[in-house]
Amino acid sequence: MDPNQNEIHENAMPRIGAKAPSFTAVTTQGEINFPSDYEGNWVILFSHPADFTPVCTTEFMQFAVMEDEFEALNCKLVGLSIDGLFSHIAWLRTIQEKIEYKGMKNVEVKFPLIEDISMNVANKYGMVQPEESGTQAVRAVFFINPKGIIRAIIYYPLTLGRNFDEIKRALIGLQTSEEFNVALPADWRPGDDVIVPTAGSCGVAKERMEGEVEGITCYDWFFCTKKLSKEVIDSALLKS
Ligand code: BEZ
Numbered sequence: 001m002d003p004n005q006n007e008i009h010e011n012a013m014p015r016i017g018a019k020a021p022s023f024t025a026v027t028t029q030g031e032i033n034f035p036s037d038y039e040g041n042w043v044i045l046f047s048h049p050a051d052f053t054p055v056c057t058t059e060f061m062q063f064a065v066m067e068d069e070f071e072a073l074n075c076k077l078v079g080l081s082i083d084g085l086f087s088h089i090a091w092l093r094t095i096q097e098k099i100e101y102k103g104m105k106n107v108e109v110k111f112p113l114i115e116d117i118s119m120n121v122a123n124k125y126g127m128v129q130p131e132e133s134g135t136q137a138v139r140a141v142f143f144i145n146p147k148g149i150i151r152a153i154i155y156y157p158l159t160l161g162r163n164f165d166e167i168k169r170a171l172i173g174l175q176t177s178e179e180f181n182v183a184l185p186a187d188w189r190p191g192d193d194v195i196v197p198t199a200g201s202c203g204v205a206k207e208r209m210e211g212e213v214e215g216i217t218c219y220d221w222f223f224c225t226k227k228l229s230k231e232v233i234d235s236a237l238l239k240s
Contacts, residue, residue: 001176006013012126013126013151014124014125014126015150016074016150016152017149017150017151019148019150020034020035020043020045020142020144020149020150021124022034022036023120023153025080025114025120026118026122028085028088028089028092028109028113029111029112029113030054030112031154032078032112032114033146034121035197037077038053038078038144039076039149040076040077040146041075041144041146042144042145042146042171042174043075043076043077043078043142043143044070044075044076044077044078044142044144044171045080045141045144045166046063046077046139046141046142047080047081047095047125047127047139047140048060048079048080048081048139049081049085049133049136049137049138049139049158050081050082050083051087051088051090051091052090055158055160055161056081056206057091057099057101057104058101059139059156059161059162059180059194060079060092060095061095061099061104061107063079063111063164064095064108064109064110064111065108066096066164066168066216067110067111070168071143072238072239073171073172073175073209073239074237074239075171075239076111077111078111078114079109079113079114079223080114080116080121080127080137081112081114081116081136081235082114082117082119082128082135082136083115083116083117083139084117084120085115087115088228092108092109092113095107095109096108097236098201100156116137123216125140127140127161129155131158132158133158136158138155138156138157139155139156139157139160139161139162139208140153140154140155141153141155141156141162143170143174145174145178149197151174152170152174154166154167154170157198163200169187169188169189172190172233172237173203175237176190176228176237177235179236179237180194180228181185182195182226182228182235183195185192185196185198190230190233191229191230191233193225193226193227193228194225194228195223195224195225196216196224196225196226198222198223198224199222205221205222206221208221208224209221223231
């Protein structure tokens with residue numbers, strides 16, 4: 001079987017469950033081959049509209065400040081905009097040397113920032129959405145698992161900065177769901193009850209509804225939860 005057969009092609013919107021489109025790119029940390037360089041790691045691949053713009057500056061500072069928290073979850077950060085390498089370098093130097101914002105200062109961005117003047121990568125990932133802007137990428141966030149599969153996508157418009165609490169919650173949720181084979185209810189946070197796979201037979205549905213399955217609580221035959229402590233999640237997900 002062709003390993004790239006599930007790959008999305010140029011100008012197509014990528015989809016959850018698809019293989020992350022592959023590319024080679026120049027970044028502020030040298031050349032990268034994506035996603036092969038990141039095999040075995042989760043990756044958050046994100047785009048921003050432009051260097052030297054205020055919302056993007058606040059987001060980059062926040063990503064940089066939280067980089068260790070993502071690293072602890074075995075997750076690498078990779079940024080992208082339709083700007084050139086020297087613009088990226090100058091902007092990241094300005095952020096570190098001059099910008100003090102909400103208690104963040106001297107912030108060094110250590111993760112790679114892709115130069116994408118050609119829009120090669122942005123087009124492969126559907127980051128340019130012409131109704132919003134034909135020349136700038138929207139604020140896209142791709143969560144890619146250690147096998148290079150896209151597991152979640154969030155898009156924000158140019159004028160709204162991302163919610164980093166949600167980005168981290170989504171990452172932990174995706175990892176928890178894969179690790180423990182559970183689904184997660186609305187507004188789930190580590191430590192909240194998780195949803196067990198729906199009964200696959202009438203017999204299991206009956207057992208569950210008759211209270212015969214220890215450790216689960218059923219709201220109806222198709223909707224059962226169990227406890228999963230934050231400690232158990234942390235010990236499975238956090239790198240030691
Ligand atoms: C910003 O990052 O501040 C920004 C970028 C593009 C359009 C509007 C705002």
